[in-house]
Amino acid sequence: MIYRKLGNNGPTVSILGYGGWALGEEGWPDVESSSALSSLEVAFEEGITLYDTAPFYGRGLSEKRIGEVLASVRHQIVIATKCGIHWNDKKIWLSLSRDDILREVEESLTRLRTDFIDLYQIHWYDQKTPLREVFLTLKELQKQGIIRHIGVCNFPLPLLRKASTMAPLVSFQGEYNLLKRDVENDILPFCRENDIGFLAYSPLAQGLLAGRAFDPFSRAKDVRKHHPMYRRLSPFPAVTLHEALSFLLEKKEVSSLLISMTKPHHVKQNVQLIEKILNHSPNMDLR
Numbered sequence: 001m002i003y004r005k006l007g008n009n010g011p012t013v014s015i016l017g018y019g020g021w022a023l024g025e026e027g028w029p030d031v032e033s034s035s036a037l038s039s040l041e042v043a044f045e046e047g048i049t050l051y052d053t054a055p056f057y058g059r060g061l062s063e064k065r066i067g068e069v070l071a072s073v074r075h076q077i078v079i080a081t082k083c084g085i086h087w088n089d090k091k092i093w094l095s096l097s098r099d100d101i102l103r104e105v106e107e108s109l110t111r112l113r114t115d116f117i118d119l120y121q122i123h124w125y126d127q128k129t130p131l132r133e134v135f136l137t138l139k140e141l142q143k144q145g146i147i148r149h150i151g152v153c154n155f156p157l158p159l160l161r162k163a164s165t166m167a168p169l170v171s172f173q174g175e176y177n178l179l180k181r182d183v184e185n186d187i188l189p190f191c192r193e194n195d196i197g198f199l200a201y202s203p204l205a206q207g208l209l210a211g212r213a214f215d216p217f218s219r220a221k222d223v224r225k226h227h228p229m230y231r232r233l234s235p236f237p238a239v240t241l242h243e244a245l246s247f248l249l250e251k252k253e254v255s256s257l258l259i260s261m262t263k264p265h266h267v268k269q270n271v272q273l274i275e276k277i278l279n280h281s282p283n284m285d286l287r
Helices: 033-045 061-076 098-112 131-143 157-164 187-193 241-249 264-279
Strands: 003-005 012-014 016-019 050-052 078-083 085-087 092-094 117-122 147-153 169-175 197-201 254-259
Touching (some): 003 254, 012 016, 012 254, 016 033, 033 264, 061 078, 078 098, 117 131, 117 169, 131 147, 169 187, 187 197, 241 254, 241 264
Parallel strands (some): 016 254, 117 147, 147 169, 169 197, 197 254
Antiparallel strands (some): 085 092
């Protein structure tokens, strides 16, 4: 496994990260519980050190599974989770109020079976809580040692620029793949200029670039049917899995690719492919 530093002052993480969304099962009908748990064990054995999750993934199930399987190796891994999305039986809403963040972080600590979180990220900005209040709360948690590093996800550039003046951000997490390259226009240059590590989610476009055929519209409650990529009328270019991953790995700003891998053999396949790409690319900057 190859490892890169997350920003200037963040932790060192595996270039292949374990994306925990599908681990929560909700919205991913092809996930089988025992296989999902085994995939976490195999991921650690294969040298994956970054595990990205969120309370909303499976309404806490993703965090619980990471805590259950990886508690014994807690100090050998980097756990990244998030705040800002809330739910009950009737609705889902965003809130980053101080009280909600403090409650959320305690719930995440319990589910993850840990007393600190390596990387705590704003999942989505709620458009109503003053950004200053949000980051004062996060910096307080950081000072207490409850969270070690702060990151943001899905921020547009003006909001990211403002956030970077309020806290020492080590990471930005955004959707990035061969089919969705918006971040190249502004976010990636900003991250590069400000030493912020970029975490790429959906690097395989939620399976479209993985070489595995499936139809999300034929499945009940498949979250992918809501993604605009699955609704486009024009055909996708023919791309191999090797090309899809190579495209991202060559970007110096990208610290880690977050891929959901709930089957052990998919973990091994992705690790082998990434190591093959990197080992046969002498000009690629591996730092």
